[in-house]
Amino acid sequence: MIRTGVLLLCLALAPLSAQAHRVVAAAYPAGEMIEGEVGFSNGDMAAHQLIEVFGDDGTRLGEAMTDANGVFRYRPDRQGRHVFRADLGAGHVAEFELGADEIAAILGQPADAPAASLAGLSEADRAAIASMLRDELRPLRREIAALKERNGMQSILGGIGYIAGLFGLGFYLAARRRLRG
Amino acid sequence: MHIVDGALAGEVVIGGAVLAAGGIALGLRHLPLERIPAAGVLSAAFFVASLVHVPVGPSSVHLILNGLAGLVLGWAAFPALFVGLLLQAVFFGFGGLTVLGVNTVAIALPAVIVHYLFRRGVTQGAPLSAAIWAGMGGALAIALTAGAVGAALALSGAGFVPAAKLVLVAHVPVMAIEGVLTATAVYLAAQVKPDLFDTLKGRSA
Numbered sequence: 001m002i003r004t005g006v007l008l009l010c011l012a013l014a015p016l017s018a019q020a021h022r023v024v025a026a027a028y029p030a031g032e033m034i035e036g037e038v039g040f041s042n043g044d045m046a047a048h049q050l051i052e053v054f055g056d057d058g059t060r061l062g063e064a065m066t067d068a069n070g071v072f073r074y075r076p077d078r079q080g081r082h083v084f085r086a087d088l089g090a091g092h093v094a095e096f097e098l099g100a101d102e103i104a105a106i107l108g109q110p111a112d113a114p115a116a117s118l119a120g121l122s123e124a125d126r127a128a129i130a131s132m133l134r135d136e137l138r139p140l141r142r143e144i145a146a147l148k149e150r151n152g153m154q155s156i157l158g159g160i161g162y163i164a165g166l167f168g169l170g171f172y173l174a175a176r177r178r179l180r181g
Numbered sequence: 182m183h184i185v186d187g188a189l190a191g192e193v194v195i196g197g198a199v200l201a202a203g204g205i206a207l208g209l210r211h212l213p214l215e216r217i218p219a220a221g222v223l224s225a226a227f228f229v230a231s232l233v234h235v236p237v238g239p240s241s242v243h244l245i246l247n248g249l250a251g252l253v254l255g256w257a258a259f260p261a262l263f264v265g266l267l268l269q270a271v272f273f274g275f276g277g278l279t280v281l282g283v284n285t286v287a288i289a290l291p292a293v294i295v296h297y298l299f300r301r302g303v304t305q306g307a308p309l310s311a312a313i314w315a316g317m318g319g320a321l322a323i324a325l326t327a328g329a330v331g332a333a334l335a336l337s338g339a340g341f342v343p344a345a346k347l348v349l350v351a352h353v354p355v356m357a358i359e360g361v362l363t364a365t366a367v368y369l370a371a372q373v374k375p376d377l378f379d380t381l382k383g384r385s386a
Contacts, residue, residue, distance in 0.1 A: 155272040155273065156229065156232065156272075158272065159228050159229075159268040159269070159271075159272045160225050160228065160229065162268055163221055163224050163225045163228060163264060163265070163268065164221060164225070166221075166264055167217055167218065167220060167221030167224065167264075168221070170212075170217055171214070171217045171218065171221075174213075174214045174217060175214060178214060
């Protein structure tokens with residue numbers, strides 16, 4: 001009875017507690033900068049963390065530091081794919097990237113960017129709206145990242161099912177061999 | 182506890198894969214028909230145990246249960262834990278597929294070592310003394326695993342002493358919890374199903 005209770009408790013708590021342990025990192029264009037954030041999947045952000053930036057061919061382009069909220073900014077000065085790498089120690093390494101087309105968009109800041117509805121706005125207004133939008137979207141982004149990291153009940157039960165199946169298959173093969181021999 | 186993709190040097194990854202393959206082959210040879218269900222159950226327990234997180238400071242660590250698997254299975258812990266690790270990598274993204282070999286060795290080898298060190302203590306004597314031996318085995322397995330992870334990181338360039346210290350310190354609470362858990366499990370098994378260890382005694386070679 002107690003054992004069943006403990007098992008049920010473990011199973012009930014498992015999905016809640018299954019989030020820590022992984023590094024979550026993302027980078028996205030922010031005006032003429034690249035903005036990104038690094039943290040752990042339990043919601044803790046990696047504060048004052050060195051981010052190294054590499055080019056497509058592996059050359060080191062530069063580095064950035066995250067602030068207290070785990071957010072870093074980097075100003076790209078060349079075209080091509082950018083790869084960001086953060087070593088959080090103890091085997092926690094995050095590698096994430098921003099594609100060449102997005103870098104091109106940041107560098108180019110093409111003149112066709114302003115949409116019709118924004119035509120009447122000044123440069124400063126547009127920048128203000130853009131930064132406001134980024135602030136609004138940041139929690140959403142974080143939530144989506146956290147959601148991606150969650151281990152649902154399905155994957156837990158699915159994994160147990162796979163284990164049962166694999167060992168059942170092994171049992172079958174071993175038994176067949178014995179019956180034959 | 183799981184090392185992730187990209188944290189290790191290529192040589193370490195390949196070396197770990199070779200060692201793991203050898204251990205799995207050896208383990209399959211040591212896995213008679215009668216013990217396959219036990220291996221499956223322990224594999225599933227290991228798979229789920231990794232989801233039970235223990236918060237430690239800014240980070241968190243999770244249960245591993247490799248000591249218990251080693252005590253019951255011996256070399257057969259290698260295939261059992263490998264299956265668990267493979268599914269954790271696929272389903273939860275713990276670790277990664279390229280470092281699977283290193284992770285398997287880091288977790289299953291301590292299990293085998295604990296098996297040889299503590300099997301005698303667990304199979305002989307009263308349930309209580311068996312539980313005490315098992316508790317020590319469970320704690321030692323975690324310490325050895327932490328040491329192996331530190332060594333793998335050190336071989337890949339990170340300074341061994343800081344890396345190993347960090348991993349070890351983070352796992353002191355896990356050692357305590359796993360020790361108690363393993364002891365409880367063995368005590369329970371010794372009370373309700375002593376033949377779990379009897380068959381093990383019978384085939385000791």
